[in-house]
Amino acid sequence: MDSLLQIESYEPQVIERKWQTQWDTDKQYQTDTADSSRPKYYALSMFPYPSGRLHMGHVRNYTITDVIARFKKMHGFNVLHPMGWDSFGLPAENAAIKSGIPPAKWTFENIDHMRAQLKSLGLSYDWDREVFTCREDYYKWTQWLFLLFYKAGLAYKKEAPVNWCETCATVLANEQVIDGLCWRCDTLVIRKNLSQWFFKITDYAERLLNNLDHLPGWPDRVKTMQRNWIGQSTGTEVDFAVDGHPDTTITIYTTRPDTIFGVTYMVLAPEHPLVDQLTTAEHKEAVEAYRQSARTKSEIERTSTDREKTGVPLGSFVINPFTQEKVPLWIADYVLLEYGTGAVMAVPGHDERDHAFAKAYQLPLRLVIQSPAFSVDIESQAYTEPGILVNSGQFNGLKSQEAKEHITQFAETNGFGRAKTQYRLRDWLVSRQRYWGAPIPMVYCPSCDVVPVPESELPVRLPEDVDFSVTGRSPVSTSESFVNTSCPKCHGPATRETDTMDTFVCSSWYFLRFVDPLNEDRIFDSATVNHWMNVDQYVGGIEHAILHLLYARFFTMVLHDQGLINFLEPFDNLLTQGMVLKDGAKMSKSKGNTVDPDTVFHQYGADTARFFILSDSPPQSDFDWKDAGVEGCYKFLRKTWRLVVDNQSALDVSLAEPNYRDLQGLQRDLYQLTHQTIQGVTTDLSQEFQFNTVISKVREFVNGISRYPVSTNTKDPVFSLAIKTLLILMAPLTPHLTEELWQKLGGSGSVHHQSWPSVNTEALVADSVEVVFQVNGKVREKATVPLNTEKGVLEKMALENDRVQKFMDGKTPLKVIVVPNKLVNIVVPQ
RNA sequence: GGGCAGAUGGCGGAAUGGUAGACGCGCUGGUUUUAGGUACCAGUGCAGCAAUGCGUGCAGGUUCAAGUCCUGUUCUGCCCACCA
Numbered sequence: 001m002d003s004l005l006q007i008e009s010y011e012p013q014v015i016e017r018k019w020q021t022q023w024d025t026d027k028q029y030q031t032d033t034a035d036s037s038r039p040k041y042y043a044l045s046m047f048p049y050p051s052g053r054l055h056m057g058h059v060r061n062y063t064i065t066d067v068i069a070r071f072k073k074m075h076g077f078n079v080l081h082p083m084g085w086d087s088f089g090l091p092a093e094n095a096a097i098k099s100g101i102p103p104a105k106w107t108f109e110n111i112d113h114m115r116a117q118l119k120s121l122g123l124s125y126d127w128d129r130e131v132f133t134c135r136e137d138y139y140k141w142t143q144w145l146f147l148l149f150y151k152a153g154l155a156y157k158k159e160a161p162v163n164w165c166e167t168c169a170t171v172l173a174n175e176q177v178i179d180g181l182c183w184r185c186d187t188l189v190i191r192k193n194l195s196q197w198f199f200k201i202t203d204y205a206e207r208l209l210n211n212l213d214h215l216p217g218w219p220d221r222v223k224t225m226q227r228n229w230i231g232q233s234t235g236t237e238v239d240f241a242v243d244g245h246p247d248t249t250i251t252i253y254t255t256r257p258d259t260i261f262g263v264t265y266m267v268l269a270p271e272h273p274l275v276d277q278l279t280t281a282e283h284k285e286a287v288e289a290y291r292q293s294a295r296t297k298s299e300i301e302r303t304s305t306d307r308e309k310t311g312v313p314l315g316s317f318v319i320n321p322f323t324q325e326k327v328p329l330w331i332a333d334y335v336l337l338e339y340g341t342g343a344v345m346a347v348p349g350h351d352e353r354d355h356a357f358a359k360a361y362q363l364p365l366r367l368v369i370q371s372p373a374f375s376v377d378i379e380s381q382a383y384t385e386p387g388i389l390v391n392s393g394q395f396n397g398l399k400s401q402e403a404k405e406h407i408t409q410f411a412e413t414n415g416f417g418r419a420k421t422q423y424r425l426r427d428w429l430v431s432r433q434r435y436w437g438a439p440i441p442m443v444y445c446p447s448c449d450v451v452p453v454p455e456s457e458l459p460v461r462l463p464e465d466v467d468f469s470v471t472g473r474s475p476v477s478t479s480e481s482f483v484n485t486s487c488p489k490c491h492g493p494a495t496r497e498t499d500t501m502d503t504f505v506c507s508s509w510y511f512l513r514f515v516d517p518l519n520e521d522r523i524f525d526s527a528t529v530n531h532w533m534n535v536d537q538y539v540g541g542i543e544h545a546i547l548h549l550l551y552a553r554f555f556t557m558v559l560h561d562q563g564l565i566n567f568l569e570p571f572d573n574l575l576t577q578g579m580v581l582k583d584g585a586k587m588s589k590s591k592g593n594t595v596d597p598d599t600v601f602h603q604y605g606a607d608t609a610r611f612f613i614l615s616d617s618p619p620q621s622d623f624d625w626k627d628a629g630v631e632g633c634y635k636f637l638r639k640t641w642r643l644v645v646d647n648q649s650a651l652d653v654s655l656a657e658p659n660y661r662d663l664q665g666l667q668r669d670l671y672q673l674t675h676q677t678i679q680g681v682t683t684d685l686s687q688e689f690q691f692n693t694v695i696s697k698v699r700e701f702v703n704g705i706s707r708y709p710v711s712t713n714t715k716d717p718v719f720s721l722a723i724k725t726l727l728i729l730m731a732p733l734t735p736h737l738t739e740e741l742w743q744k745l746g747g748s749g750s751v752h753h754q755s756w757p758s759v760n761t762e763a764l765v766a767d768s769v770e771v772v773f774q775v776n777g778k779v780r781e782k783a784t785v786p787l788n789t790e791k792g793v794l795e796k797m798a799l800e801n802d803r804v805q806k807f808m809d810g811k812t813p814l815k816v817i818v819v820p821n822k823l824v825n826i827v828v829p830q
Numbered sequence: 831g832g833g834c835a836g837a838u839g840g841c842g843g844a845a846u847g848g849u850a851g852a853c854g855c856g857c858u859g860g861u862u863u864u865a866g867g868u869a870c871c872a873g874u875g876c877a878g879c880a881a882u883g884c885g886u887g888c889a890g891g892u893u894c895a896a897g898u899c900c901u902g903u904u905c906u907g908c909c910c911a912c913c914a
Contacts (some may be wrong), residue, residue, distance in 0.1 A: 048860065107901075173876090190837095220834070220835085221834060221835065221908080221909085222844055224833065224834050224909075224910095225833095225834080225908090225909050225910080226833095226908065227833090228832090228833065228834090228910045228911090229909085229910075231910080231911095231913070233913075233914090235914080251914080253913095254914060255913090255914065256914080267914090311913080332912095333912090334912045334914095335912080335913095335914075336912080336913070336914090338913090339913045339914075340913070340914065343914095344914045345914080346914090347914090351914070352912090353912050354914085356912090422911095422913080422914095424910090424911095424913055524876095542908085542909095545909080546909085565855095615853090615854070616841090616842045616843065616854070616855085617842065617843070618843085621842095621843090623842090624841085624842065626841090626842085626855070628855060628856075629842080629855060630853080631855095632854065633854090633858065635868085635869090636854090638868095639869090642869095692842090692843070692844085692853085692854095693843095693844070693852085693853080694852070695853075695854085696844075696852065696853030697852095697853080698853095699853060699854075700852080700853070703853095770849080770850050771849095772848085774848090774849085774894090774895080776894080776895090777848095777893095777894065777895045778895095782849070814894090815894060816894090817848090817894050817895075819848060819895095822848055822849090823848055823849075823895090823896065825848085825894055827893090827894050827895095
């Protein structure tokens, strides 16, 4: 082995395959969830959609979680680190349309390829827990959850204007419309009236919002985004009677009840249900035309803030309950049916939108809020700040804030209003007119109406005899054998729901199934899930800040309320990793600047890819992939390899740790460096996952060891300790390299089963320190002094120093600050 | 328009209020090599021969001492947005 003729070079491709096979065979990363002798740790990456190939974003995500999982394991935790596939979704269906490959075949081939790629990255997954959301053993339970929601009154069907993407030929949830465009294909989203299934996430708006305060392990950025999305506002509802319609009132929602005396008209959303009834004959034609044009507008057109305000009057009037004044009723598309009550009181003097509208249609303005600082003029511009009430009857003179309370109170007392908390969040539209998803387990019976499929009949299997080319309805509806069924209640002929579920439903509970993935009788065993949840560390992209992370929280709360689990939030700690860029630009196929992970594995090995992708930036920041950087990491690993292999004759990892107090000179220095590195790496890994600084410390350590003069004739206990420590500290980062070297050195078992080294704090303290001498805060001299040199001695040294005296320029010090082991600062008159 | 981040060499980035620029990339010079690459050594914030001066987006402030704390401001990125 030690023969000079046989110096082995670093061949990552060979050793990586060898160890991956070995770990697989040994089931090295299998988790025994029944073992409660050790504390549990659940490390989870957001599972991927099997698009076909891994990209660098995946590599970064999974490497980060893998390092955490391995690190925790070496700390004695029973670690659960699973992987699976979010495998329903549109690309599979598009492949079917384009090339006739069945979606299932396409999906599973992609999974096989990507699984092989994941294995070649050396990730410590327990593959026995792999879940596939598109497989019956999983979607059976997704359907079961739908039924649970239905029974709890949290799933309902309603006809509503919905977001429709023409390209994807399906509806979209509110969360999937980004700037008016489809999240997947950037097509302009239009409004369509359809009868669709919804989950009542709005019932949970308040709890989803308030619980964010109890998630200290989540980045503020994500919490803020969710808060904005849920969009709580507190205000008042006021009922306005309709003139000439004694039984009809219109309720408006306002956050500015203090301006209610300034109402000069009222506006309804064009789709408001009272529009037909309240349109007078002479306005019918204009109103119909306006409603028609509003209907065909896309969301982006309609909500554009810089568009001219348009609207038409209905001919009816409402009565302001505070002033008994008659004000005209209009419709305008700047009022949204989905928010509040779909009706707003218009106060053009104190709201910019109402002001613009009033100016366009010559509606009157009225000043009801006066500024305490200047005289308000509302002719040219609305005054939207709070102030003092004027022209407001009994409320004159109150400040806006008090007035809001008094006016709301007055409305409540008189029965025409109430305080109301409003959310921007809307119910989650879960129907999709697509094939490759979990069928919604519902049946339509001519006599019994909507009937849920009994649990015993789950899963409702996806049919295979479908025509993928239909648009506007689910391809599932082309399967006669699927559609025609019998009613579970009356056993008469009935038809099945042909829509499938949004894939975000499938991914809202997968983290629970990972704990008990093979359970055939139940969705999961509650006791086991209660023990293993929460996810201790969740890692994924910021793009899921709202969508997936909000839905998963919602599901968890519902399952808690239904008594299946005993916790309210799924993810204790969340790390949102930054994007992977290439030379400063976002990697994309269209730009042609992608880096294929396989190429990197082949050329440099997985350890290099892992090491590099953790190296330059903190995990939360964007990471710039540079070929020169990969090269540099490869060289470093090769240097590390040689450092060990070339010095094997001096190494014996079974030697006992030397006694620090017996060490001197370079041995003492190396021992110190070893323990300083343990300290630094451990801190950076356990507190903030600062992989970039971990790597710089590892590099400093290797540089330090390289400078140490090794005697090749004898086993050196200090050098052996340094190398042994290096391999253990690097094991989570570069698992193959360290395993191979560990084995070469005759280490016992796997390097990944070693305990994390502990710090000898005595060795952290240096014998001498460098102290700086400052004059007026500027460093003028440095001196190396014994540790803990006394203040007086330091002061004397500084004052007698030539260079210090030069800059003191003969002046008498006003003050001398001495910080032991750090500095002396001499303050002289300037 | 509202909210949240952030701004440090040629580049990615380090810095419990106490030596700004760790570590790496790049670059310069050198050694080894037929040569290139590799490896190794030295250097590398800016200006200057040097002494020295100046330096963490900008303007102030607190402090013996500020990248770090405070006030204001500019710019960049992200999220939300006719939300009443």
